[in-house]
Amino acid sequence: MSAAPVQTGLSEQAGVAAGEAILDEAALASLRELDPGGADNLLSNIVLAYLSTAPKEIGVMEAALQRQDGAALRMAAHSMKSSSGYVGALKLRELCRELETCGHESRLDAAQPLYAQLRAEYERVESALRRLLADKHEPAQ
Secondary structure, three states: OOOOOEOOOOHHHHOOOOOOOOEOHHHHHHHHHHOOOOOOHHHHHHHHHHHHHHHHHHHHHHHHHHHOOHHHHHHHHHHHHHHHHHOOOHHHHHHHHHHHHHHHOOOHHHHHHHHHHHHHHHHHHHHHHHHHHHHHHOOOO
């Protein structure tokens, strides 16, 4: 039985509708299970790598849209789609999938509103992941 998606405590700050999850707890739990030390070091390293590379991929997508370069959009969206899934950002993963398809089919006019949604969703995901990292480092009460 898989765990339900979680808010990670950011619903009020991010303006998330009640019951809408930012990160999928099952994906995060899978990463935690792979950590041999049980200290969430693997999860932290993956999240930090994601937070480092995702803005670059977003920048590549923006430049691709400006240049009307469907192939570059497809490649950047494909890369971010995979990594977003690893960190449990399922809505972001889906937006990347849609952008990847738009790039593949050279439907760049349809990609513009999806890109705007992706940027907004990334802000929510970034906040949730940073909170996840901060919570990991807070002392137990």
